[in-house]
Amino acid sequence: MNTQAEHKPSSVEFSDVVEHDGGRKTMTLNMGPQHPSTHGVLRLVLELDGETVVSCEPVIGYLHTGIEKSLESKLYYKALPMTDRMDYMSPMSNNLGFCLAIEKLLDIEEAIPARAKWIRVLMAELTRINSHLVWLGTHAIDLGAMSMFLYAFRDREAILDIYEIVSGQRMMSSYFRVGGLMDDVPKSFHKSVRRILTELPKRIDEYEDLLTNNRIWQMRTIGVAKISAENAINGGLTGSSLRGSGVKYDVRKAFPYSDYDKFDFKVPVGEHGDVFSRYQVRMYEMRESLKIVQQALDGLPEGPIRAHVPGVVLPPKPDVLSKMESLIYHFKIITDGFKVPRGSVYVPIESGKGEIGFFIDSDGTNVPNRVRVRPPSFVNLSALPSMVEGSLVSDVVAAIGSLDIVLGEIDR
Amino acid sequence: MGLEEKIPEGIALTTVDTMVNWARKRSIWPLGFGLACCAIEMMSTFASRFDVSRFGMEVMRSSPRQADLIIVSGRVTQKMAPVLRKLYEQMPDPKWVISMGACASCGGVFNNYAIIQGVDRVVPVDIYMPGCPPRPEQLIDGILKLHAKIEKESLRSKPKSTVTRAQSTDATSKKAEA
């Protein structure tokens, strides 16, 4: 074990005004961790020359929850609810990545029934819209558009209602399971989703009316916090932040998972890599997600919602009540979990924030040896200094908002 | 006993306590302070559908010096605890604390090296709220419970105690030893 002496504290000393050679003075400003527009508990240490940012250093870890450590102490299926609590804007995407990774390790991908896959896609896309709506509301309120926040949260409630009818929980749904879903969707599901499909496109038009051609919005976003395609790739950006710079990379297209190759949708890319481009990309993505939801709902196949893999996936409830073996399997899985063969895989998926990947290493037992989450927000945030250095201090807020970070997943 | 008849028209009797408590409970300004997932539900509470301004508290303050109530919405980490304590100390008296969610109340599902097992080790808590996350209705209910609690407070009691659960149990155990 390394000694304490090797740990240099990461915190930055707060200092007021520093005088440089030649009489130039800069001021160090501490922003956060309690600040209304850092989207949680992000802390930035800014060095300012007048209103210009000379350097910016994000200080993170204020929400470090030790999720990766806790996951190592739980059975595979019991670890699932913890993944919701990482990126809490898109719980279902996290569930999906985690389940897919375990399914890959178990080699049961082929056994997943089509209905489960399609419902997963449907819910994952609603989750993306949910995540983008929270982004839109908070990003807009940071830049002064108060009513956007109220509108976005109003429309988000409709999606949370769907979460609630399928899983019983508004936010931390833990609806997906290794091998399928927790339960089939209830009858009212179709109607509720259809309502979103008819309402939301109108609402998105409304948002665009309010923002896209708004002079204030344009002045605060166009040309602000630019990042070139080359730098974005070098900085590991993913998701809408990468596509805003014109790089067409989307995990759903590049490495299709969960039947995404059967859906018809476009991947929008921006041109300029500024806050406005990222805004446009996300707005367009919401419409594309709605298209996917429409296709998934129209073509939803009938059939079971859980794979038939005895000893790993819970048998259907009627069987448990009537068949002896099913009851035994049920009991065994609940008490002991299931064993996963030795080996490690990395499974990426496209969440609302970018490429979230699960690297799981199994040592052949019923608890994972290591679960690593590739955090999109973490990597995206590390590009923030290069985006804001040299710009005005008020643009920092716009840049943070446009990266769409969530601290729960950065700090894990 | 006929006393009411002797009071002139247009005068109502009350105690200073009741007056002050009534005024206090109707104008709580919460600190705009979000930690984790629960903060998103807190934001929903402040947004359109639930609209907490019906209870006189839509004014979120970003500075602790203007706030009366801190809603600890989410998990408090070892790194955040000193910051939280500082924020609490910067708030002027009288001040109240709502511990929102399982994590803030007892550590929730995260029993490990990083998370403080209950925010009451750091600041004194008035209302504990279970749930992961609590629904907005639950938060509103918690706020109403806080209102009821404020109504019972008295100006004569000492300013809010600032000891945490750990310190107070420390003191009691010492007393027991002696």
Added chain:
Amino acid sequence: MEDKLRTFLKDLFGEKILSEYTHRGQLSFYIQPQALREIAVALKNDSDLKFDFLTDITVVDHQGQAWEKDGRFEMVYIFLSLKNTFQFMLRAKLPENAATMPTLSKDWACANWLEREVWDLMGIKFEGHPELTKILTVDELVGHPLRKDFGITYEMPQFSHNSDEIEVVPDNPHH
């Protein structure tokens, strides 16, 4: 694509590529730890392969397992070629007493934070990293929490029925 990558690595680096490992269709190469940077940069600069996207850096602790003797830590680097839409991993086993890797932070901007995280949580050192300091954990925390010998520090929950048995920790030990 797999063959192209294989021949490229074998031709240029020969000895430095120790073995190949495919699990569930995912390709990895075990390499000598010190050769990481030259291999990665060569893959990045090759105009045909063009592995220009560093997706992730992570590490696995194998303490207590039968295969710990091959090296306690296993570094995993995930590379992506946007041009060819191909992903693969480079892995390196590290013994406990020489847990050091060359840094990639000069070639990929994102490696800076990813390496800091690995150092903070697992205690792997990166030679030549500009600022290898804690990033997530609290400054007072001693040790690297993701290592297997660092306990999860589970705390018994206190209920009314066991409140006498359980001692309340006087206060947060770090402050």
